[in-house]
Amino acid sequence: MPVHGEIHTISGGFSGGGCTASQRKKYARAVMTVEVQEADQALDIDLVFPKADLRDVILHDNDPVVISVVTTGRKVHRVLVDQGSSPDMMFWSTFNKLQLSLDQLRPYTGCLYGFAGDQVEVYGHIELRTTFTDGVASRTENIKYLVVNAPSAYNILLGRPALNRLRAVASTRHVKMKLPSLGWTMITIISDQKEAKRCYENNLKTKRGVFTVTTRAPSEEGVARVAQERRPEPAGDVLEREIVGRMFKLGKSLSQGTQDQIAKVIARHLDAFAWSVSDMSDIDPNFLYHRLTMDPHV
Numbered sequence: 001m002p003v004h005g006e007i008h009t010i011s012g013g014f015s016g017g018g019c020t021a022s023q024r025k026k027y028a029r030a031v032m033t034v035e036v037q038e039a040d041q042a043l044d045i046d047l048v049f050p051k052a053d054l055r056d057v058i059l060h061d062n063d064p065v066v067i068s069v070v071t072t073g074r075k076v077h078r079v080l081v082d083q084g085s086s087p088d089m090m091f092w093s094t095f096n097k098l099q100l101s102l103d104q105l106r107p108y109t110g111c112l113y114g115f116a117g118d119q120v121e122v123y124g125h126i127e128l129r130t131t132f133t134d135g136v137a138s139r140t141e142n143i144k145y146l147v148v149n150a151p152s153a154y155n156i157l158l159g160r161p162a163l164n165r166l167r168a169v170a171s172t173r174h175v176k177m178k179l180p181s182l183g184w185t186m187i188t189i190i191s192d193q194k195e196a197k198r199c200y201e202n203n204l205k206t207k208r209g210v211f212t213v214t215t216r217a218p219s220e221e222g223v224a225r226v227a228q229e230r231r232p233e234p235a236g237d238v239l240e241r242e243i244v245g246r247m248f249k250l251g252k253s254l255s256q257g258t259q260d261q262i263a264k265v266i267a268r269h270l271d272a273f274a275w276s277v278s279d280m281s282d283i284d285p286n287f288l289y290h291r292l293t294m295d296p297h298v
Contacts, residue, residue, distance in 0.1 A: 043167050043180045053174040058193050065170045065177055066196035067189045070131040072098050078155045078199050081170045081177055085159030090145035094155040105147060121149040134188050137181040141165055153202035244270055
């Protein structure tokens with residue numbers, strides 16, 4: 001039977017050994033070895049879903065598990081528990097709502113791929129203290145999130161790294177997630193079914209533009225069109241004039257009065273001009289963003 005394509009889960013991130021080729025090779029070799037690890041007995045409890053967990057469940061058609069967590073002093077809703085995702089992800093809109101600083105982002109040199117195998121833009125990663133609670137007991141852990149620029153109805157996506165770190169188990173039938181606390185008790189976080197339905201519907205409505213880039217030899221017509229679309233140039237001669245310590249070019253044909261008026265306007269709005277990269281520190285990354293895939297520790 002011919003194969004016309006492949007269907008993937010979200011892959012990449014820090015699971016599978018790491019984000020570099022050498023780390024992944026080391027992880028692959030370690031799969032063939034057996035290492036005995038001592039389990040933390042405080043977290044070694046049975047997580048079970050009895051029939052009683054179905055009593056408060058609204059009849060549903062395969063609803064996802066959507067919970068709330070607390071991080072940076074804020075309660076974050078619409079957190080999707082996704083056991084099929086290899087990274088823990090925070091979306092760029094959530095990063096901004098939490099009022100986090102770009103200085104807190106650490107570079108991420110790997111790649112992140114979506115369900116269709118397309119590469120997802122990653123701004124970096126950030127480690128945040130995240131609290132999981134059911135109102136009675138709670139547990140706080142450091143979760144390392146990849147900050148991604150992608151449309152989503154969710155704020156955070158919890159993948160396998162966080163679930164394994166928490167030793168948590170999620171049940172879509174019971175729409176709950178359970179994890180051990182540090183005091184020999186079990187934390188049961190109930191999914192918000194109404195919120196889960198809204199997120200699922202909104203996620204289906206989210207559309208993303210697709211841009212196709214092709215390479216071909218330029219035609220004579222294209223070259224002529226580019227020549228006609230040159231940047232505008234001064235109609236006549238220009239003269240240089242210093243305004244607040246900066247040199248500007250003004251048309252010679254302008255009267256002295258007009259030149260003085262223009263100079264006053266430029267001086268009043270001098271902060272709107274940029275002469276170096278340091279003058280553009282407040283530009284929104286969604287408008288202009290250039291990312292170098294480099295690890296500063298190398």
